[in-house]
Amino acid sequence: MKKADHTECLSAMLPVRDALDVISGKWKLMILISISSGNHRFREIERSIPKINSKVLAKELKDLEEHTLIKRTVYDESPVIVEYITTPYAASLGKVIKELRDWGVNHRKKIIGK
Amino acid sequence: MKKADHTECLSAMLPVRDALDVISGKWKLMILISISSGNHRFREIERSIPKINSKVLAKELKDLEEHTLIKRTVYDESPVIVEYITTPYAASLGKVIKELRDWGVNHRKKIIGK
DNA sequence: GTAAGCAGTTACCTAAAGGTAAGCAGTAAC
């Protein structure tokens, strides 16, 4: 039983909270995964994620762009093409996503095993 | 540019979603961090987490217990003592929390640096 | 000329998460 160090405890909690503020919610990581798996167009992303709708997708894409996790580029050919790509900064989330995925796989096993 | 593999993409997204279902939200990880930092009593945990309130804490503790991430023990001394401890299963979240924390620290630096 | 695809937007609604404030039963301290 460790001694409760209030300062140390806070210094662990606050960054975790910061991270969750950016990535939690039902869709953000799924969108990042979809884009980095090769889906770059709005409708492509939409179709790749079950049950998402265009309003939510549009909003989440804006959020992700504000956090500089994705980049939106408009190619002014006719017809206009809009492309979403992940930024190098998004790659820094790779480990986070990997650990979440591994844990999720294991957790599902545990629950089904019951 | 990778080719979009729908199946592979889904098999990455769904476990991540499963994991987030368990740990996302404003308080769950903070509570786990608090308990594993040595806060084991209800009021102790409450005081260690800024801005949380007892209604929310009580509810989140129940959720965490249902997911077998913490264990609640009542010691029937007088006065009754209630103790919360993390389970070995919660330890499996260690890497997830570490990566979230590291990313959060870095993200904060990046934002302040702007 | 009508249908269908593109990248969204708009108005409206529901459900869930979270917050506020008060209170309760028990104990113990002053």
Place this chain on the structure above:
DNA sequence: GTTACTGCTTACCTTTAGGTAACTGCTTAC
């Protein structure tokens, strides 16, 4: 005997996340 601590619960309210459905302007395909 009043105050304060424990571990909660209750009723009520607000805020936000997310969902539905329709519709826009533009383009190309049949």
